[in-house]
Amino acid sequence: MTLPIDLAILTLVVISGIGALAVKDLLGASIVFSAYSFLMCLAWASMGAVDVAFTEAAVGAGVSTVFCVAAVFHTTRRTKD
Amino acid sequence: MKFLAMIAVVLTGGLLIFHTGAFPDFGDANSPANTYLSPYYLENGQADTHAPNVVTSVLADYRGYDTMFETTVVFAAGLACFFLLRRKQKPGDTPRMYRHLPTGVTLHIKEGGTLPAEDSAVFRRLDSEFVPHQIIIKNTCRIVIPFIQIFALYVVAHGHYSPGGGFQGGVLLAASFILYAISHDLRRAIRRFPEKVAALFGSMGVLIYAGTGVLCLLFGANFLNYEALAPLLGVSPVMARSHGILIVEIGVAFAVMAVIIWIYYNLSSAGKHDEGL
Amino acid sequence: MTQHFPALLIIIPLLSALLVSAMGWIDRRWCFPLAVASLAGALAVSIGLAAHVMAAGPIVYKMAGWRPPIGIVYVIDYLNAPVLVVILAVALLNLISAKVWIEKDFEDKMGAYLGLYLLFLSGMVGIVATGDAFNLYVLLEIGSLTGYALIGLGKERAPLSSLNYLFMGTIGASFYLLGIGYIYIATGTLNMADIALLVPQLEGSGTLFLALIICMAGLFVKMALFPLHGWLPNAYSNAPSASAGLIAPLTTKVMIYAMVRVGLTVFTPAFTFARPLLSEAIVWLAIAAIVSGSLLALMQRRLSRMFTYIIVAEVGYMVGGFWLGNKAGVTGATLHIINDAAMTLTLFMAVSAIIWKLGSDKFEDLQGLFGKMPFTMIGFVIAALAVIGIPPTCGFFSKWYLITGGINAGQWGFVAALLFSSLVNAVLFFRIFEIAFFEPFAEGHGHHDHGPVFNEAPVTMVAPLLIAALSLIALGLYTGDIVTKLIQLALPAGIA
Amino acid sequence: MEMLYSAKPLAAILVSFFVVPIIFSSRSENVREAWTFVAAILKFAIVLSMLPFVLKGGQIAYTLVEVLPGLAIEFKVDAFGMLFALVSSSLWIVTSMYSIGYMRSLNEHGQTRYYACFALSLSATLGVAFAGNLFTLYLFYEMLSFATYPLVTHHQDQEARSSGRKYITYILGASIGLVLPAMLVIYSQTGTFEFAPQGFMNGHFSQPATAVLLLMFVFGFAKAGVMPFHSWLPAAMVAPTPVSALLHAVAVVKVGVFCVARVITGVFGTKMLASIGLGTLVCYVASFTIIVSSMIALSQDGLKRRLAFSTIGQLSYIILGIALLSPSGMTGGMLHIAMHAFGKITLFFCAGAIFAASGIKNVSQMVGIGRRMPYTMTAFLLGSLSVIGLPPLGGFISKWNLVIGTLESGQIFFLFVLLASSLMNAAYFLPISYKAFFCTDEEAMFEKKVDEVPTWCLIPLCMTATCSVIFFFYPQPFLQLAKLAVATIIGAPMP
């Protein structure tokens, strides 16, 4: 029974997405966003889109996060929202 | 603004959710999307291109033209980041930190101060926010990086048979370099893989892709029709397609690797190529 | 070789973009000539294609040799052949005109700049030439991504405007992508012609209708249709002069082309115009765009900002004309794509020359400009006449069709808005002529022959400007040929 | 009817167009003005060379380019157009001569621009005269608006600026706001713009729609100065006098009435208008303008302003004549284009001469000026008599025909309008001449010493005044042309 796992992952995706937008620290937001990407990648893998999941794992969870962190590093961590 | 945004979002979302009722069910194998065009790829993919991974054959052959532009998008992004951020600096414009190796004293040299020679054996440049004891990180990375790179090459080369391909492999390669840059420092990474090389590799990667297409054109076939390369490669047209896919995947890997590294250089040092993460 | 022209059309800018950006690291002196040569080559190819289309009908070019629904095709037909020529001509003229700017502003990044310039262009050309709905999205992103960069290195607020443009552009492109997804879910194919074949069987499909709305919404964001136009004035007016002359004429126009393409040959006219309520609503949006664009333009005190609001109004012209859904309206909208690109180019090149010499385009700095820069002003005046819509410039004829379309559709609000905007444009430009002609005031009864000193922009700026200005008249005089030999053949049978 | 395809009309238009760059590039003043003359004479010669053929009842046609089906730039020289072309091209020569004297004696700035725009305006005027369809007409009409703007605002001071703004607002606003939509509506219904002797609108529109369209044209061609679209004309008097003379007595305003006349005859068709009684509507509009403008003219002290309001009234004579839709009325209207042109240009030349010689602009300061400038004021008298319409001057012939026209059409009311306005004309013109010559020595503001304007100014005004006299005795070829034109319109045999 894989279905409930699918649903659970997708729910987690939404939660982590909300988290990434809600955290009041940009570095934290980047990391939560990385988790979001990774969960999304899991969801896709479970739907059989392995290539897409692979790419998302490398790009979304990996490179994107590094870019975000790099940008935050050179700007500021603080945010009002 | 937030209130307006909320209203707009709720309205749009409501409309879209309301409509999902008309969609085919999730996982329905008989929806038009799954019955009209895609069976062709599944049924003929292997015969046409000799690549069991249908995603790869669609990506690099049936819709190879899209993928060429996908690579171009990456290249454009690299060019854009460079164009927007890069600024050349004279040494001595910003404060720098040096360590005098024999004594272990850290020197903070202000703007306009005298800098030690670039290749000085006794002074080593430090990042301004350096971490004192990173020996574990450094050594772990030193061990891991080769394995990442080998895996990346495998991903590039094995794209026909398993998930992966030029893009994923290129990103992994880039990741290994980024890991190197993070674990050591940006300057050393740049010395290993200079900006100019990254830029040239970027264009070269796309050039390999587009050049393959042009080569097909020169052989009298349509753009990117790898079958035309059969005489050149000395194989059957189907195998030529398979080889063609490999060639362009290598091009993609080149371009993606170089460009991601290039973007990283620019983002992590805000264009100064001086001190990274 | 002719059969490979559609591929060459985009390969030439793409390859030269790669070469130019590589050359930027090796020997910068080669970048500019290379870029000009490649654009000239691509222009020649596009003219050859247009001639071929006019002589022998549309060309379908199968990329990678796969037949249409399976592979990607390029379709050069009566609709896009003239648009392609215009796009490439605009890019070439602007590049020559921007030479001095590029050398001044981006001296050490020239390779990157020209590379982005050519990539932007290949994106635009691709959008126009492609026959595949998804391929259009990819090219859209190339065009946008390079566009953000080209704008981002401009004056004062440029980075912020560029980032806002990026957000809006991404929303627009993503909506378009979503729309393609909806089309795909309903039909299972991505090829435009193939979709058009399947649409009649899905007459009542809600999914397809939603796909139409989403696609159009995405394109409306990208083309800055009122009330989604907020990003455009800042982005265009803060852009570097060299980029403004490229992006302002092309992006919105190419998006409108995409709208025409999607409306006519993806969703068939029978489907697109089947719901009067939708068409009516969009036409009223267009009317609002025309009126608000014109009024906002009146409030500006800088040339380039004023032009950006005129663009907002012009977008309204074309969107409104298209959604009238009748022959004259659609013809007018399509014709106006070509004409407006040429007009906007001329205006922006003139501004670029003015800024080059004066360092500013504020109204109060334009005094005595007729005496200082007579040639630039000749170009400017012709472009202004075209924007106002005075015959025999091209602006008159497209407006002509648009108004005829409005009359035929009984859409008097649109007709009134067009006339209103013509009048406002007349006011706008005459205000500038006045400043440039009169001030500084002659004391008493002019016994002075020491007027403003002749101080013209370099010839690389003036020559393209004058060519563009003359082309406005030429386009006007050849309207008949463009319409009867190209555009009317492009309209599907479903349009009355 | 004989048709001839020839590029002559185009050549006539382009002569002055091509002289513009030459004017701009000429180094010395004399060369520049010599070129102006060359162009003017060449233009006149080309127009003249077409005259015999047109007088024989032929038409010369030329299509430059067909932009859209039914939307071509094409020229057709018929009798009416020929009449107008002849007037304007001949007067250009005279005015050029006058300009040289005037501009040099006042040492105006920007003379090169002045001559260039002048030449351009003449191109546009001939374009209107030879226009073969409504579109071409509109095109050159707009071109004229733009070409005359720098002339009107020649002084480039604050006053010129506000007048120029008024000028362009009225002219452009009316043409874009009224003429263009009317054209579009007509085109969308009929699909053609080609002028036809009996119009091409028959049966396409209901009566109210036709009335609205007609009024859109009458008011929209604001150059015709029909009230309430007239107030640009007095404002535009800030221009140098030769400009006022040629453009506001001859080219611009006559282009306006010419356009109205063309539209009434060539687009709507006289028979159609007569059958639904719309001519009378226009007649009333024109009559209103005639009476009101004459009354305003009475109260003006500035000579040029008085002339301007007089012009407004006289223009409406022409419209009235055409709108009477009777043969004599139309003949009179057309003829009045020529006669009024020669009369009014004389008056303007005189006004300019007075200003150039003495710096005086107001009527009240001209008492006794005839002693100082006898030739000028004699010419002025002749000009005003012609405009009033008294024999033995050309103006009488056209007014006579107009009066006959009112009787022919049985609309006696307009006869009274004409007579009343003639009286008012006399009332505002004759005192000027009277005071100029016949005043007591105490009243006189000038000494008896003759101190005329430069010869370059004097000759032209004497020439035009003489012409006005000549045309009374020998009103050819204008009368013949007008009759031909009317014959074509009403379909009568050639006279």
Add this chain to the structure above:
Amino acid sequence: MNDLLPLIADKYNYWIYIVLMMLGLYAMIGKNNLVKKIIGMNIFQTSIILFYVSIAYKKGGTLPIIMGDAHGGGHAAVHAADYINPLPHCLMLTAIVVSVATLGVALALAIKIYRQYGTLEEDDINHQIRMQAGQ
């Protein structure tokens, strides 16, 4: 529970994609911080990818890698219904690449903006611009 689950599961993916998309859209319009907006933009883009991937899924289908004779033998044995639709996957690879490219450029612009104004909050930036214009 057992009846409800399949019913939800039939459309759940589509709902989630819409929720995510609206989340991203809201962040792009309503958020004040530029990096937050950029993250929102990425969420927006991934939601569309999720949509496409959901289209492609077939119940009981397996990965679109043809498990036959690896050397070109098994032409006839392929049943399309057994495999997940590969076309949207391929499209979405492109979309992912586009999203990372956009992310890079957006961050570059954000860094540039920070350099210029010293803040990433949009209202602060607008305030500064207004102050400059007022002077």
